[in-house]
Amino acid sequence: MSAVLADTVPPLVSTPPIPNALSLTLTSVVDLTSQIRAFTLRAPNGAVLPEFVPGSHILVRCGERTNAYSLTGSGVHPLEYTISVLRLPGGAGGSTALHALPLGTTVQVSRPRSAFAPVATAKHHLLIAAGIGITPMLSHLAAARDWNRSVSLLYSYRPGTAAHLDEARGFGIDDLVESTTREQFRRTLEQRLRSQPVGTHLYICGPQGFTDAVLLAAAEAGWPDKRVHYELFGAATLDPGAPFTVRLARSARSVPVAAGQSLLEALEAVGTAVLNLCRRGICGECALPVLAGKPQHRDLYLSPEGKAANDTMMCCVSRGHENELELDL
C-alpha cells in the first residue's frame, strides 16, 4: 500500500455500515481555510470518548461512503473528536457531502485506529507535513508536549492555505520550520535529513507526491526504513469484503454472506454451529473443509502452504469470491 493524502481512501462505491460504530453528534463546524473545514463530534450524552494513540484516525460514514480522517485533538480522555476535511476537486472521497452536513447531524464513526504512532524509544521526533497532512501531526505534538518528547516540525504549505497553523505554533516547540515554496522546503529537508541526532525517527504525511519525495530524500540520506514512518490508512483493519454465497454440500443449501458479515456469522445465522474461539483468524478452531472454490484467506493461522492448498479455511475472517465456494458441511 502506498502513502495517501491525509483525508482520502480509495473511493468505494457503496460501503457497508461501520462495525461497532459510535453515533456522535456534529456540534461545531469551523472553516479553517477556504477549502478546509474542521468538524467537532461529541457523544450525545457528553460522555468521554474512547482514548486514542497519537496519529490515529477514525472512519466516518457519510451517505453511502466511508472515509478515514486523522483525529486532530489529544487522545487523552477526549470529550470530543475533531477532524479537518479538505474539499477535494469534484468532491472526491465524499468531501463535499461531509462539508454539507448541518450542525446537530448524527454521524456514524468507527472507534479510533492507530496506524501512525510515535515510536516510544525515539530520541527525537522529526515530523514532516504538507498541507492537510498536518492533521495527524497535531496529536503527535500534543503527546510530545505531555511527555516532554523532543520534537521538530517541518510544515510546508501554500501561503494563505495553511490549516492549524496557529495551533501548531501554539505548542511552543523549539523547532518549527515553515516553508511556503517548494524550493524552500527542499533546502530545509536536505539540511534536516543530514543533521539529525542519532535515534531520530521521521514521520511524514502529505499528498502522495510529497510523501514519495521525502521518502526518496530520506533513503538517499541513508535513513534506515525502520526509522521512517508515513501515514497509511486501512492497513490496521480488515476491510469488510464483498458479499458472496457458499454452498453447503452435505445439507445441499446455499448461504449468503453479506459485506461486513463473516462467514462464521452467516453460518450461525442459519443455525449451523461451528466451533470457534478467537473469531480473529488466529486460533484455528473454526477451520472448515473446502470442497471447491478458492477461499480468500485472511487469517493468521494457516501457513502459506496451508493457504495455497485451498482445502481449509478459517471462516471467522476468510471469505469467498461470489458463489464458487463449496464447503463440506
Next chain:
Amino acid sequence: MTLSPPAHTTASAASAPAPSAPAPPAPAVPIAARAVTLPFPFPADQYRYGTNVEAAPKFVATEAGGWGARVLDIDADYASELAERARIVQRDPSRCQTLEHMRPAVWDTITTLLPILATEYPDLMAYTRDGRHCTWRNDLLGLSLEFTVGDDSSLGVDPLEFISGQIQDDIAILDEREGALWLDAGVVTFAADWCLGFDVGMRFAEIHGPVPRVHGERIVSRAEQFLMHLQPGETFRRTNWSMTVDRRLDTSTDVYPEWGRDRRLIEDDPNFADRMHLRVEVQHLIRLPTSGAILFLVRTYLISLAEIATVPAWRERVGRVLEELPEDMAEYKGLTRFRHQAADWLLAP
C-alpha cells in the same frame, strides 16, 4: 459484596443433588471452594500448545461453578497476595522495572485498570477522572487518594508499583516497534519459572525462545501478529498451566534454590496430594488506548490435587492430561519427576 467465597470453607451447595433427582454416585466430599471459581484450563484429555485466545471478559461455566465474568478477578487471597508481592519487590527491586520510554504506557495502565476495577467492584472501589485529575478509593485496602495523570510524585510511589498493589495479577507491558513487541516494563512476582530481570528489554520471540514446539508450529509468530493487530481498548485472554509444590506463588528463576528442592523431594511426601498443586494462569491481553502498548496480565491460581479430586470430572481429566503429556512439554514445565505419580493418584479407582 462481590468476592468469591473464602478459600478455606467448602461450597457444599454446589454438589448437593436436588432431592427429587435420582441419586447420582454422590461425591464422597463436597466440591472444594477453590474449585468453584477455578479457571479450569483443560478442554480435552490431551493438552497441546496453541494460540488459544478469546475475547474477554466472558463467563465460562465449569463442572464446579464458573469463572471469567470479570477482567480483574479479586478473591479471598487479595490481601495476602498483595502483601506477598510488596515483600518480594522490597527484597528484590528487579521484579519491578520500567524502561524510561515506558512511562506513558505505565500511566496508560493505571488509567485503564482503575476504571475497570471500579466498574467490576462498584461496592468496594470508586474512580473519577476530570481531565488529568483523578480520585481513587479502594475500600479493601482502606485507600483513598487523588493524583494527576503523568505526575509520578502525585502517587507517592513508583506508578507501576502502585498499580501492581491494586490487583492480584502480575503485569508485563510490551512496546510495539520495528514490527515486533518488546517486554519493556513489568511487575512480575509470581512467575512460573522465568524472571523479569532476565527478560526485560527482550522481544516477544526471544522471550518465548525456551518454549518447545511453539516455533516450528509458528505459534509465537502468529500470536505476535495477532497482538500487533489488536485495536485500542480490545481485550483478549488465554489460559496456561503448570504445577507447583505447596501454595508458592513465587516460583521465579531468581529464587530457584528455594523451590527447586521441593520439586525433587515431593515424591516421597506422604501428603503428596495436598502439597502438589495445579497452577493455572489466566492471561489478559489488552491494547492500551493512548500509548498503544500491549498490557499482559497474569493472574495465578493454585489448587491442590486433593481439591481437584473433589470434582470427579476434573480428577479424571487432569489425570489423563498428565499421563499423556509429551515428554518435551513435561520437561519444559518441570514436571518430569512427579507427573506420573500425580496422574496415578488422580486416576486411582
